[in-house]
Amino acid sequence: MALRKAVILLVDDSEIDRRIYGRYLRDWADIEVTLIEAxxxxxxxxxCAxxxxxxxxxxxxLPDVDGLELLEQIKRITDAPVILMTGQPAPMMLTHAQSLGIAGYLWKEVLGSARLREAILIALRVGIDAALQRAPERVG
Known part of the structure; x- marks a missing residue:
């Protein structure tokens, strides 16, 4: 069954970046994206609540919290897959983020519509697989 709808939370303090990524997400003809911006x-x-x-x-x-600290807080609220985005990649930060369970990592400098779509689709599949593993076994 193909994915038809997705609710995506975009957390970015840059209004310009939110506009660009929002345009990318709204341009998908096959998936209806509900975009929530923070x-x-x-x-x-x-x-998330x-x-x-x-x-x-x-x-x-972000202006009010470190992304990794926020990632830890988000993981306490929701099981939604998280894709970390940054303008300045740092190997230690990425390693820490991976240990916290990110579903993907995007470098903003080379981010385009196709790459964003690919990362989100992979993350959504990871989220669906995780939900299926958490679901109780069905007897029948």
Missing amino acids: PTGKAALEA EVAPDCILLDYR
């Missing part, structure tokens, strides 16, 4: 970590946590996102795009640098 410019701060606080807004992201509130959105109010809505059940299918995937979270998380900027590493």
Whole structure:
């Protein structure tokens, strides 16, 4: 069964980046994307509590919280797959993020519509697989 709808939480303090990624997401003809934007970590946590996102795009640098700290907090609220995005990749940061269970990693400098779509689709599949593993076995 093909994915037809997705709720995506975009956490990024840059209004320009949110506009660009939002345009990428709205251009998909085969998947109806509901985009929720959060410019701060606080807004992201509130959105996670109010809505059940299918995937979270998380900027590493936010004005009110470190991206890795926010990632830990998000993981306590939701099982949604998280894709970490950054403008300045750092190997130690990436290693730490992987240990926290990110579903993907994107470098903003080379991020385009096709790469964003690929990362989100992979993350959504990871999220579906994890949910299936958590579901109780069906007898019958």
